[in-house]
Amino acid sequence: MVEEFKDLNYWAVILGGSSGLGLASAKKLAKHGMNIIIIHRDRRSEIPEIEEAFEEIRLCGVKLESFNVDAIQKDKRSSLIQQISEILGEEGKVRTLVHSIAKGNLKPMTGEGPILENIDFQLTLDAMAISLYDWTQGLFQAGLFAKDARIISFTSEGNKKAWANYAAVSAAKVALEAITRSMALELAPHGIRANCIQAGVTVTRSFQMIPDNETLRMHALKHNPFKRLTVPNDVANVVYLLSKDEACWITGSIIPVNGGEHLK
Secondary structure (H helix, E strand, C coil): CCCCCCCCCEEEEEECCCCHHHHHHHHHHHHCCCEEEEEECCCHHHHHHHHHHHHHHHCCCCCEEEEECCCCCHHHHHHHHHHHHHHHCCCCEEEEEEECCCCCCCCCCCCCCCCCCHHHHHHHHHHHHHHHHHHHHHHHHCCCEEEEEEEEEEECHHHCCCCCCCHHHHHHHHHHHHHHHHHHHHCHHHCCEEEEEEECCECCCCHHHCCCHHHHHHHHHHHCCCCCCECHHHHHHHHHHHHCHHHCCCCCCEEEECCCHHHC
């Protein structure tokens, strides 16, 4: 295993890194020598299992700091960035920022129960799209990014396709991609690259919360050329690739990581 990030004092900040794509990305980057900061929001009862996963990362010989805090709240974010600055010290820099926050509203637009309202769109957009910009600006203003930093977030086919109960999340994915393109353009003079990974259908905790997710799963299996679903490690591998020096000329892109699931 090549540890190309070892001894460079590079750090990855993973927003939503206690499970799914975020945790897989943290593990992959740690195996290649990158220090890890994970910000997550989980119940106290879930912490023992999460700490076991974090211990796997520490066994890679890297530094790991974690915070069980709501990353979306402005005051909490400001405090966290100050703490991150202290952890990094004068020499440490954030090479990779991974946005894996999955906090979206999955209400339907019609029906007898609660339906999707304006505030549901606002909260979902703030958590799953605008928070990427907020964190990028916070780290940028604090001078914590490396001179060749990478910003990576996760979108889905819901950026173009309509799924029942997915309207708020779909709107957030489109906004996330637009924000990413604009950051890629305006932050390029500062050495910052920004890209979205469009992951295929991946059975994560957040995916299992989507109503009728089994139908989405079966549709993906039917149309995937390799006849399997995407797994978190598939996505984590591309997070690692985008973090490498050789990926410096990739920015402002929406990159499908789905084994060709989008082809038919």
